[in-house]
Amino acid sequence: MTKLGDVKTISLTVKGLDCAACAEKIEKVLMRHEGVKGITVYLGAEKADVQFDPFLIKEKLIIDAINSLGYKVLTEKEEALQKNFLKGERTFDLLRIGFVFLLIVLSLTGITKRLSPIDIFSIIAIVVGGYPLIKHAYIDLREKAITANVFMALGVVAATVIGEFRSAAIIAFFMLISEFIDSFTMEKSRKAIKDLIDMAPKTARVKIGDTEVEIPVEEVKKGDIVVVKPGEKIPVEGVIISGRGSVNQATITGESIPVEKKEGDIVYAATINQLGVLFIKVTHTGQDTTYARIIKLVEEAESSKAPVQRVADKFAAYFTPAILAISVLTFLITWKITNAIAVIVVACPCTVAIATPLAVVASMGKAAKRGIIIKGGRYLEALAKVDTIVMDKTGTVTMGDPVVTNIKGFAEHDDKEIISYAAGVERYSEHPLAKAIIKKASEMGVAVPEPEQYKVIPGMGIQAVVNDKTIIVGSREMLRDKNIILSEGIEKYIIEKEEEGKTALLLSHDSILCGVICVADIIREESIEAIASLKRLGFDDPIMLTGDNPRTANAIASSLGIKNVMAQLLPEDKLEAIKNLESSGRKVLMVGDGINDAPALARAYVGIAMGAVGSDAAIEASDVALMRDEWKQIPEAVMIGRKTFNIIKQNLAVGIIFNLVGIALASTGILSPAMAAVAHVMPDVLVFLNSLRLLK
Numbered sequence: 001m002t003k004l005g006d007v008k009t010i011s012l013t014v015k016g017l018d019c020a021a022c023a024e025k026i027e028k029v030l031m032r033h034e035g036v037k038g039i040t041v042y043l044g045a046e047k048a049d050v051q052f053d054p055f056l057i058k059e060k061l062i063i064d065a066i067n068s069l070g071y072k073v074l075t076e077k078e079e080a081l082q083k084n085f086l087k088g089e090r091t092f093d094l095l096r097i098g099f100v101f102l103l104i105v106l107s108l109t110g111i112t113k114r115l116s117p118i119d120i121f122s123i124i125a126i127v128v129g130g131y132p133l134i135k136h137a138y139i140d141l142r143e144k145a146i147t148a149n150v151f152m153a154l155g156v157v158a159a160t161v162i163g164e165f166r167s168a169a170i171i172a173f174f175m176l177i178s179e180f181i182d183s184f185t186m187e188k189s190r191k192a193i194k195d196l197i198d199m200a201p202k203t204a205r206v207k208i209g210d211t212e213v214e215i216p217v218e219e220v221k222k223g224d225i226v227v228v229k230p231g232e233k234i235p236v237e238g239v240i241i242s243g244r245g246s247v248n249q250a251t252i253t254g255e256s257i258p259v260e261k262k263e264g265d266i267v268y269a270a271t272i273n274q275l276g277v278l279f280i281k282v283t284h285t286g287q288d289t290t291y292a293r294i295i296k297l298v299e300e301a302e303s304s305k306a307p308v309q310r311v312a313d314k315f316a317a318y319f320t321p322a323i324l325a326i327s328v329l330t331f332l333i334t335w336k337i338t339n340a341i342a343v344i345v346v347a348c349p350c351t352v353a354i355a356t357p358l359a360v361v362a363s364m365g366k367a368a369k370r371g372i373i374i375k376g377g378r379y380l381e382a383l384a385k386v387d388t389i390v391m392d393k394t395g396t397v398t399m400g401d402p403v404v405t406n407i408k409g410f411a412e413h414d415d416k417e418i419i420s421y422a423a424g425v426e427r428y429s430e431h432p433l434a435k436a437i438i439k440k441a442s443e444m445g446v447a448v449p450e451p452e453q454y455k456v457i458p459g460m461g462i463q464a465v466v467n468d469k470t471i472i473v474g475s476r477e478m479l480r481d482k483n484i485i486l487s488e489g490i491e492k493y494i495i496e497k498e499e500e501g502k503t504a505l506l507l508s509h510d511s512i513l514c515g516v517i518c519v520a521d522i523i524r525e526e527s528i529e530a531i532a533s534l535k536r537l538g539f540d541d542p543i544m545l546t547g548d549n550p551r552t553a554n555a556i557a558s559s560l561g562i563k564n565v566m567a568q569l570l571p572e573d574k575l576e577a578i579k580n581l582e583s584s585g586r587k588v589l590m591v592g593d594g595i596n597d598a599p600a601l602a603r604a605y606v607g608i609a610m611g612a613v614g615s616d617a618a619i620e621a622s623d624v625a626l627m628r629d630e631w632k633q634i635p636e637a638v639m640i641g642r643k644t645f646n647i648i649k650q651n652l653a654v655g656i657i658f659n660l661v662g663i664a665l666a667s668t669g670i671l672s673p674a675m676a677a678v679a680h681v682m683p684d685v686l687v688f689l690n691s692l693r694l695l696k
Contacts, residue, residue, distance in 0.1 A: 007037055010059055012048045015089075016071040017041065018182045021147065021353050026066055029143060033057055033065065043357055045298075070139050093180050100129040100173045107166055122165035129172030130156045132179070146320045148350045152680075155345040159673050162337055167673040171345055174677035181684045182350060199251050199270045200291065204235035207279070220285050228278045237269050237284035237291075245276035252290060252371070252627055294627070297375060298368045308356055308381055308648055315352050315656065323347045323663070330667040338673055342666035346676035348659055351683040355651030358687065362694040363644040371627035372637050379623040381648075382606045383641025386589040388581060389539045389634075392574070392600070393546035393553065394432060395593035396610060397531075397560060397631075398521035402432050404440035405502060406518035408493065416446050418515035422507050424449035424466035425473045429456075433503065436519050437473075459547060459570045461505070469509040473517075475549070479506050484513055498551035501559070523559060530631030531560055537638055539589075543581075545574045545600070574600040591634060608634060647694060651687045658683040 017023065023041035026048060030036050035056025040049045050062055063073045103125035130153070137153030140146070152175045159168035204217045207225040217235045220226065225241070228234050234247070246258040251270040258274050261267055267280060269289040286292060323344065331340035360377040367374050374380050394400050407415040423441035426434035427448055441448055451464035451471075460481075461474015472478060476486055476494065486494075486506075494504045494516060502518040531542060543564040546553045553567040566577055578600045581588050590597070590604035593611060601607030601622050609622035611629035626633045662679045665671045671679060 006053060006055060007051055008054050009049055009051050010062070012050065012063065012066070013074040014041075014046055014048050014066060014071050015074060016183075017043055017046050018354070021350075022071070025069060025140075025143065025145065026071070029065055029069060030062065033061070036062070043361060068139070069143070070136050090184075093176070093183075096128060097173070097176050097180060100125045100169070100176060103128070104166070104169050104173055107169065119165045122169040125169035126156065126160055126165065126172055129169065129176050133172060133175050146324070148348065151323065151344045151347050151349075155341050155673060155677075158337065158341045158344075164338065164341075164673065167338075167341075170674040171677040174681050178348075178350070178681045178684050181681065181688055182354060184688075199233075200295075201233040201235035201270065205229075218286060220282055222282050222285060224282045226280045226282055228273045228280060230273060230275055230277070232273055234267050234269060234271050234273055234278070234280065236280065236282045237289040238267060238280040238282045240265050240267060240278055241281045242279040243277050245278045246274045248272040248274055252294070294368065294373060297373050297625075298364055308645070308652070315349075319347070319349050319352070319659070323349075326663060326667060334667075334669065336669060339667060339669050341673045342669075342671050342676040343663055345673050346659075346662035346666045346671060346679050348655065348662070348680050348683055351655035351658065351687055352652060355655055355687055356648050358691045359644050359648045359651065359694060362691060363640055366695060367637070367640050370633070370636070372633055372640070373625040373627065374637070374640075375623050375625070379606055380641050380644055382587070383589070383624070383638055384645035386587045386606055386638070387538070388541075388543070388586040389534055389589045389591065390543045390545060390578065390581065390600075390604070391590075392592040392597045393544055393548065393556065394521060396591055396597075397527045397544065398523055398556070400432055400521065400593060402436040402503070402519045402521040404436050404517060405520045406497065407440075407515065408518075409515045410490070411512060411514050413514040416444060418507055418517065419444055420446045420449065421466055421469070421471050421509065421514075422473050422505070422517055424451050425454075425462050425464045425471050427451055428454065429462060432521070433505065433519050434462075437505075437517065459568070472508045473505055476504075476506055479508055479513065482508070482511065484508050484511055486513065490516070495551060498549055499555055501552055501555035503548055503552050521556075523556060524629075524631060527631040528560055530634055531562065533632070533635040534638070535561075537635055543577075545569055545577060545597075571597065571599060575603055578603045589638070608637065610634075644694060647690055650690055654683050654686050654690070658686075 014026070023043055026041055027039050030039050030050065035053040036050065037053065038051040042048070048066070052059075052062060066073050103121045107119055107121040107125070133149060133156065134153045136149040137147075140149050152171065156168050156171050156175075159165075159171060201217055203214050204220045205212050205214050205227045206220060207227050212227050220236055224236075226234075226236050226238065228245075230245075240261055240263050242263060244260070244262045247261045247267060248258050249268065249271045251272075252268050261278070266283075267273075267278065268291060269284075270291040284290070287296070327340045327343040330343050331337060356377070360380060363380060364374050364377075374383070391397055404419075407418055409415060409418050419437065419441050422437045423446065426437050428451070438448065449466050451466050453463075453465045455463045457463065457474065457478060460478040461472060463470065463472045463474075465471070472482060472484075479486065490513065494506075497504050497516075497518045500520075502520045505517045505519060506513065507515045507517065534542060541564055542562050543566065544553065544557050544560075544562050545566050546556075547569055548556075548567055550565070550567040553565045557563070557565045566573075569577065574597055578588055578590060582603075582605065587605040589606045589608065590601050591608045591610065592598075592601050593609060601609060606624060607622045608624045608626060610626045610631075610633075624637055626637070658679070662671065662676065665679075666676050
């Protein structure tokens with residue numbers, strides 16, 4: 001039973017959303033209704049999420065309000081058939097355009113003069129072609145909005161009133177073409193997002209006892225056992241409990257090379273099992289799967305405006321009243337109503353309005369299919385503007401999976417004793433170096449003792465009591481703080497290993513140095529080429545941040561071609577480094593793994609988290625999340641941002657220049673109303689063709 005104050009959210013599929021103005025219109029109208037708490041319109045996904053109090057307003061009233069604006073909220077049945085619905089709608093639009101064109105041709109032949117003194121074919125063309133335009137104009141005027149629909153309808157009506165039937169018919173015809181191009185263009189740019197949504201499986205084969213039952217994926221519950229055969233999509237996220245397979249994870253990572261999966265491995269919804277039969281225990285279903293979260297991120301992201309959209313919004317805010325004023329002024333100066341009509345007809349605010357969202361929707365959908373999740377239009381634009389790249393070392397330029405390379409004992413301590421003490425101290429640590437020591441102990445068959453009085457000194461090391469001995473594992477700075485002296489020979493050995501790119505961990509017990517463990521992280525092979533690519537893109541001086549000592553850090557940086565290194569940094573120091581760079585006027589692109597560098601990622605102009613698949617923390621911390629652990633995606637993301645921003649600027653320039661030149665020609669009588677209608681369509685076509693470059 002609902003009560004006052006309850007908030008419910010519904011997700012509606014809305015057909016007819018072609019530009020940002022459509023989204024704003026729906027938001028404006030719905031927020032007038034008592035009980036509506038919030039609304040987000042996703043232009044790319046053609047969806048609207050509405051939060052409302054069901055005690056104050058019913059779902060049907062919300063749907064009716066949207067439908068009354070000329071849009072169409074699809075029912076579940078209609079949504080399932082929406083591909084056929086769209087195809088039928090497109091066919092009808094083309095037939096209407098063709099019919100109006102035929103009527104205009106018949107009018108131009110002069111055949112009507114022999115049949116009737118009235119140009120009957122033009123009048124029919126006005127009715128058939130002008131009806132949708134006048135209908136939308138009426139809705140906009142009812143909502144006190146002066147839009148392009150109002151301009152065009154005014155042009156058609158004015159031309160009809162003064163007896164320019166053929167001009168009115170031509171205006172209506174080209175408005176139909178303009179509307180078709182706008183709709184078709186947005187549909188094309190949405191394709192990548194639609195493809196993502198369509199890839200989600202609709203059914204799952206669940207094992208119940210000794211039988212397998214196929215059920216809708218919405219009915220699968222956590223803990224169920226799902227069976228996936230070769231060639232089938234995996235419908236859920238879970239852990240393989242039996243079987244081996246080869247899984248294509250392109251829907252998640254953008255990488256089509258199959259990944260071998262075995263018992264104990266995680267598999268993701270919407271990926272494809274190419275070989276073998278898999279028995280999967282469900283851990284996540286529905287909206288909780290990684291794939292569903294990716295789709296949600298993309299939908300939310302494309303609803304976020306890029307800053308450049310403000311240019312279009314400001315232009316539109318002044319453009320509408322300016323056009324009306326220029327039209328009136330043109331008539332007062334020339335006393336030619338056709339000139340005034342031509343001014344109204346040639347004006348094309350929609351071209352400017354769709355210039356940005358068209359490019360943003362296309363780019364973010366394409367990027368998502370390649371495993372690059374950009375969390376908003378503003379970050380897409382920011383990628384085009386970054387001038388400095390900063391990267392964390394561990395887990396970013398390196399694999400983040402270090403291994404023990406050397407063990408050196410002192411004071412009669414052997415390797416097994418050293419690794420046993422170190423593993424005991426590091427037993428409950430989540431640090432990558434600790435995991436390397438635990439792994440080495442396992443390989444050597446050494447028992448890991450239980451630590452007591454466990455104490456972590458951030459950025460320095462760990463102290464604990466193991467087998468009644470006080471053990472320290474950490475940096476030489478930590479040992480010096482404990483007044484443990486290092487001999488010249490030990491210092492020389494440590495320096496030698498650090499210059500090889502290794503991290504030296506010193507171990508002491510009861511204030512006596514007893515050993516050194518050297519750990520090395522493997523540099524990602526592709527990071528060398530990717531950093532070279534970034535330099536070619538203009539990032540001449542990349543910066544590497546690390547908690548390692550300067551010698552180890554410089555050795556790794558040198559192999560990557562990086563000259564600028566900031567070493568021995570705590571997480572808060574990395575944050576401070578980003579602040580200092582940005583305070584000096586730089587726009588920083590920070591690359592990390594989203595774990596210990598989350599504050600720095602969040603603070604940077606753009607934060608990119610690598611290998612974010614399955615990691616909510618990494619996705620949350622970043623502005624751009626890479627689903628693969630591959631460096632080549634970083635220059636790719638930058639290039640997508642730059643290409644998109646350039647195309648947005650070109651689209652805006654086309655829209656603004658065509659409007660200004662067209663208005664000048666129309667006001668002086670060079671463009672007739674019919675020619676103005678042709679000119680009105682031209683920038684739409686150019687913006688469409690230009691934006692198609694983003695889909696290649």
